[in-house]
Amino acid sequence: MGQPKQENIVENQALHSKSKFQIAGIQGPIYLAILVVLLIGIYMEILPVNFASGLIVTMAFGLFLMWVGDQIPVFNTFGGGPILCILIPALFLYWGILPESVGALTDTFYNDIGFSDFAVTGIIVGSILSMDRKMLMKIGVRFFVPLLGAIVSALVIGGLVGQLIGFGFRETIFFVVGPIMGGGMAAGAVPMAEIFSSAGGGDAGAILAQIAPAVMVGNMVCILVAGALNGLGKRKNRPKKFSGDGEMLRTNGQNVNMKSNQSSYPFTVNSLIIGIIVATTIFVFGKVLAELIPQFHSYVWIILGAAALKIFNVLPSYIEKAAEDWYDLITKAWVPAILVAISAGMIDFTSVIEIVTNPSYISLTVLTVIVATLAAGFFGLLVGFYFVESSIAAGLGMADMGGSGDVAVLSAAGRMNLMPFLQISSRIGGAIMLVILSIIAPFLM
Numbered sequence: 001m002g003q004p005k006q007e008n009i010v011e012n013q014a015l016h017s018k019s020k021f022q023i024a025g026i027q028g029p030i031y032l033a034i035l036v037v038l039l040i041g042i043y044m045e046i047l048p049v050n051f052a053s054g055l056i057v058t059m060a061f062g063l064f065l066m067w068v069g070d071q072i073p074v075f076n077t078f079g080g081g082p083i084l085c086i087l088i089p090a091l092f093l094y095w096g097i098l099p100e101s102v103g104a105l106t107d108t109f110y111n112d113i114g115f116s117d118f119a120v121t122g123i124i125v126g127s128i129l130s131m132d133r134k135m136l137m138k139i140g141v142r143f144f145v146p147l148l149g150a151i152v153s154a155l156v157i158g159g160l161v162g163q164l165i166g167f168g169f170r171e172t173i174f175f176v177v178g179p180i181m182g183g184g185m186a187a188g189a190v191p192m193a194e195i196f197s198s199a200g201g202g203d204a205g206a207i208l209a210q211i212a213p214a215v216m217v218g219n220m221v222c223i224l225v226a227g228a229l230n231g232l233g234k235r236k237n238r239p240k241k242f243s244g245d246g247e248m249l250r251t252n253g254q255n256v257n258m259k260s261n262q263s264s265y266p267f268t269v270n271s272l273i274i275g276i277i278v279a280t281t282i283f284v285f286g287k288v289l290a291e292l293i294p295q296f297h298s299y300v301w302i303i304l305g306a307a308a309l310k311i312f313n314v315l316p317s318y319i320e321k322a323a324e325d326w327y328d329l330i331t332k333a334w335v336p337a338i339l340v341a342i343s344a345g346m347i348d349f350t351s352v353i354e355i356v357t358n359p360s361y362i363s364l365t366v367l368t369v370i371v372a373t374l375a376a377g378f379f380g381l382l383v384g385f386y387f388v389e390s391s392i393a394a395g396l397g398m399a400d401m402g403g404s405g406d407v408a409v410l411s412a413a414g415r416m417n418l419m420p421f422l423q424i425s426s427r428i429g430g431a432i433m434l435v436i437l438s439i440i441a442p443f444l445m
Helices: 002-019 028-044 051-071 080-095 100-112 115-129 133-164 169-180 185-201 204-233 269-292 298-311 317-346 349-356 359-382 387-399 402-413 416-444
Strands: none
Touching: 028 051, 051 080, 051 100, 051 115, 051 317, 080 100, 080 204, 080 317, 080 349, 100 115, 100 204, 100 317, 115 185, 115 269, 115 298, 115 317, 115 416, 133 169, 133 359, 133 387, 133 416, 169 185, 169 204, 169 359, 169 416, 185 204, 185 298, 185 317, 185 402, 185 416, 204 317, 204 349, 204 359, 204 387, 204 402, 269 298, 269 317, 298 416, 349 359, 359 387, 387 402, 387 416, 402 416
């Protein structure tokens, strides 16, 4: 009789601990005390401009803003946390709530000290090496038809419409279509801004301020379109090939797992060490080739290098798993820090207001998402996919805000089982877009 009571006590304690106010696994009051200490240091303007100050300021505020965004109903389905991380720091600097020293600190930390290269390289390398090689090669040819169809259609139609309405072909390609179809903010817009800058487009921070709104607004449009497709897919009089109710292929569906089967390798401190070594070595490889063949930005060589290692099965599984562990740590702990650093250190909110209040900019943002969605759906039909599922996986998966956008889109679409395909779109598709833009940027910038 005593054992059931003991189990009930343990269960109640577990439920009670889960219900406590926590941020990033830290009890709420303690976390708020951490923020207070940081704010005191910020307003006293005594924080040294170094890696330690930059990391704790961006990481602490980033994780807090992510938590706040996730608590807001409805807004949290539109990528609330990442959007707050991008908006709030820049907005607070614009209003004068935060001192200008915060902007200087985060800018130096992110760019001059090199946190950008360190974290973004880990994201790119880990995301590619963590995907299942056999499945990539198995579905690659078929799935890349709607994926590339969405990319080319968005670039061509978006660029032409931009030219017709007076926004400009070049401006539409580089500041609207490219960022939206680039796979998100950290692994898409950030390296994209550096690619444009190296091609003669100006300061990377100013470029990022121009392209970041497209990523955020495009993500919101993607979620709305996903909800609409879900509703249309439930109609009784729908066309035969329109919706597979979550099934991608118009044949007997199979469960697809895009993640490598590496569960036998546990997450350890040593795996993080290996992940850091591998990712940063590929970073050096990219820098070397960019020096020898400067027509391509180092990020392009990093992408191609990681993809080659994966496709040709060069690395043992435990190293690929280590790169995945390093990627997981960055995405959970440092992506919020990246977004805060970008916002506070690189985004001029005055410029953002001018951009988002431009009717042409907003119209082209909406058009890009719709064209990508329709093109992915129609090209998907040609290779045996259902229209709705192909539109969501290859179209919206390209146009949303990366990982958090994938979750929001699939939640709105009611098709979480399509996550592996959206991972391909965000990771590989975004990498393809970076390569394409790096090729055309020197000619159009």
